[in-house]
Amino acid sequence: MSAVIRLQNEPFDAAREQAALTCGRDDIGAVVTFVGICRGSEAGLRIVAMTLEHYPGMAETELARHVESAQQRWRLAGVTVVHRVGRILPGEPIVLVVTAAAHRQGAFAAAEFLMDYLKTRAPFWKRIEYADSTAWVAPRESDALSADRWSGPADMREAAE
Amino acid sequence: MSAVIRLQNEPFDAAREQAALTCGRDDIGAVVTFVGICRGSEAGLRIVAMTLEHYPGMAETELARHVESAQQRWRLAGVTVVHRVGRILPGEPIVLVVTAAAHRQGAFAAAEFLMDYLKTRAPFWKRIEYADSTAWVAPRESDALSADRWSGPADMREAAE
Amino acid sequence: MKLRYFAWVRERVGKTEEEIDPPEGITTVAELMSWLTARGEEYAHAFENPKVVRAAIDQDHVRTDAAIAGAREIAFFPPMTGG
Amino acid sequence: MKLRYFAWVRERVGKTEEEIDPPEGITTVAELMSWLTARGEEYAHAFENPKVVRAAIDQDHVRTDAAIAGAREIAFFPPMTGG
Numbered sequence: 001m002s003a004v005i006r007l008q009n010e011p012f013d014a015a016r017e018q019a020a021l022t023c024g025r026d027d028i029g030a031v032v033t034f035v036g037i038c039r040g041s042e043a044g045l046r047i048v049a050m051t052l053e054h055y056p057g058m059a060e061t062e063l064a065r066h067v068e069s070a071q072q073r074w075r076l077a078g079v080t081v082v083h084r085v086g087r088i089l090p091g092e093p094i095v096l097v098v099t100a101a102a103h104r105q106g107a108f109a110a111a112e113f114l115m116d117y118l119k120t121r122a123p124f125w126k127r128i129e130y131a132d133s134t135a136w137v138a139p140r141e142s143d144a145l146s147a148d149r150w151s152g153p154a155d156m157r158e159a160a161e
Numbered sequence: 162m163s164a165v166i167r168l169q170n171e172p173f174d175a176a177r178e179q180a181a182l183t184c185g186r187d188d189i190g191a192v193v194t195f196v197g198i199c200r201g202s203e204a205g206l207r208i209v210a211m212t213l214e215h216y217p218g219m220a221e222t223e224l225a226r227h228v229e230s231a232q233q234r235w236r237l238a239g240v241t242v243v244h245r246v247g248r249i250l251p252g253e254p255i256v257l258v259v260t261a262a263a264h265r266q267g268a269f270a271a272a273e274f275l276m277d278y279l280k281t282r283a284p285f286w287k288r289i290e291y292a293d294s295t296a297w298v299a300p301r302e303s304d305a306l307s308a309d310r311w312s313g314p315a316d317m318r319e320a321a322e
Numbered sequence: 323m324k325l326r327y328f329a330w331v332r333e334r335v336g337k338t339e340e341e342i343d344p345p346e347g348i349t350t351v352a353e354l355m356s357w358l359t360a361r362g363e364e365y366a367h368a369f370e371n372p373k374v375v376r377a378a379i380d381q382d383h384v385r386t387d388a389a390i391a392g393a394r395e396i397a398f399f400p401p402m403t404g405g
Numbered sequence: 406m407k408l409r410y411f412a413w414v415r416e417r418v419g420k421t422e423e424e425i426d427p428p429e430g431i432t433t434v435a436e437l438m439s440w441l442t443a444r445g446e447e448y449a450h451a452f453e454n455p456k457v458v459r460a461a462i463d464q465d466h467v468r469t470d471a472a473i474a475g476a477r478e479i480a481f482f483p484p485m486t487g488g
Contacts, residue, residue, distance in 0.1 A: 026201025031194075035192045108269070119487060122485055122488070146266060279404045284397075287404070297400065
């Protein structure tokens, strides 16, 4: 099992991260890559930039714990999580999650689990700069619902594995 | 909405396909990329190569219909599906699905829906060459279960959107 | 009408496609499979377990009780294993 | 103990961190929030709706009824919006 977790200011190269995860392995049948991107507008307002604040120390520790938990739950061959912090422009990537496994069900479930965690529990906060104002992003109800999936009894996707 | 569907003998470049899908767009907040890879062994037997047979005409038509259905169901900004046919070596990619949307729930659901379709209903057949024998791949029960998710009432992920 | 065969159905029948002209009494896919089975060992082998053989009429999946009247192309193949 | 503030809680309090020494009677996170609220307008603003403020003790999420005894670092922040 390989796990890469990085917080960084710079943009990342999803293709390079994915290649690093699968390089030299022949036990991987499925790779799921999620890239979150800064959109150019929100509710009709043009976005100038987004700033990601985080809780140094806690963010890394918590993320490592959730990656470890995903690895065990879905028997992953590898995971890479890269989360940017600092100022991000529209069109730039914000977050990368890559999961690799023998079969796709585990790879998909683990990627969704990690994204749900990052959206709802990981200590990161987004502030959006509009042309004339700034605003802290409010949590989305759909993210909370999505995250609730993982705390219940084993879901269909696990049964399907 | 952009949709790219290709069947081809050559390997594909997932990064290039993904870049083409998101290039010049600022309404995309989430991109999910699935790559299926030919593994090096199956049930302990070393795989020499895999051959993908398909039903020309039907494969393209059916795939286009399912891509169209995914686009409407999850309001996707774009979809790319590339499926290889012919002989594929271990470590090489077999199939690519890229889905782009404003938010991640739709992108994840659409990618899983399309992969479930490709695994269970699209007219493709895999034959594996081992060192001393060849065998047609048998369908996996877990793929059928996985595919059944999409024909029932709207699931949790849609409710979460 | 044209018949097409894929994967191990094709291997067992020993051809990728053929033109056939089934008798009047053959009206469904299931009846066509039975009729083919009687044509020779290779067909009997391909359709020995008809429950696992899938069919498409004019490139649409159909059940074996589907009517074949008017079909231009009927295909037989094992369960799909793409992706 | 050290207090740390993030996002709009940090903006409202006007600092990223500070050392505090709360009185003996303050035993839970909720009591600490009430005590802070009384320290000035900036704190009152930050904690005006205490239900939406989240807390962590020594970098672990806690509920507001958690005991603060022995804590080295307590953080206050709004609901998380990463990813």
